[in-house]
Amino acid sequence: MKKLILIFLLVPICIWSQSSFEKGEKLYRAKKYEEARVLFEAFLKTKPSDVKTNEYLGEIAAHDKSWVKAAEYFKKTKELKPTEADYFYKYGGALAMRAMEINKLKAFGMVEDMKQAFEKAISLNPKHIPARWALIELYLQLPGILGGSESKAISYSNELAQLSPVDGYLSKGRIDEYFKRYASAEKNYIKANEIGKSKITFQKLYNLYLNKLKDPKKAREFKQKFEA
Known part of the structure; x- marks a missing residue:
């Protein structure tokens, strides 16, 4: 029962994280870098070892010099x-x-x-x-x-x-x-x-x-x- 409850608790977090990353990508491709940065930083807190997110944030930082x-x-x-x-x-x-x-x-x-x-x-x-x-x-x-x-x-x-x-x-x-x-x-x-x-x-x-x-x-x- 506890495992089942844990799964239900984690599912919304995973969905939100995925949605956050995908929205960030769309904003990045639209060159809305500041808005994308906020979403990528939030996503990185849930997945600090995500390579692509770190790369996007690096590119945004480079764009901002x-x-x-x-x-x-x-x-x-x-x-x-x-x-x-x-x-x-x-x-x-x-x-x-x-x-x-x-x-x-x-x-x-x-x-x-x-x-x-x-x-x-x-x-x-x-x-x-x-x-x-x-x-x-x-x-x-x-x-x-x-x-x-x-x-x-x-x-x-x-x-x-x-x-x-x-x-x-x-x-x-x-x-x-x-x-x-x-x-x-x-x-x-x-x-x-x-x-x-x-x-x-x-x-x-x-x-x-x-x-x-x-x-x-x-x-x-x-x-x-x-x-x-």
Whole structure:
């Protein structure tokens, strides 16, 4: 009899929890993030180890640029599901964004965790393109004394080229642009645009003409050609 009573008591809770999660998902997909957050947080109290709920809350925190919270949620997701590459990538990304907000000394203390997260994402998914982009940027931005390395950035760029020719040329262009080798960057961005013909490849080359080469005429002509 006691077991029967317990079942009847638990059923409404389970139904409410499921309903709370489903409503949260609908709100999230409708980009009503604050309303979704309230429901997901309530659901998480009943199921603290639910991977998807932690992921949604991490995404909402990232949308709000609350990088500490985002990192906490993504850290939980990677611990709950350590075979999912994206969770390690998102955790590393949240740490990287947080590092941009704090003083350099504290930020440098987070570098190893970022590296490990992105490298783990690649080991779990050898075709993970965003994690390689993140490592390229990390090795470009870091001072040499703390592990910054053009050669390592180039190494990941070469890996990108094997996975996606467009990303390969874009990343080579990014490295050249960072080191102010603008003529070489232009060549790589042109090749990327010839293959990709996308808004992203256009924007990279257009910005180079306009902001780095200081050639508004070339930028304008390129834009007209792209939009034709």
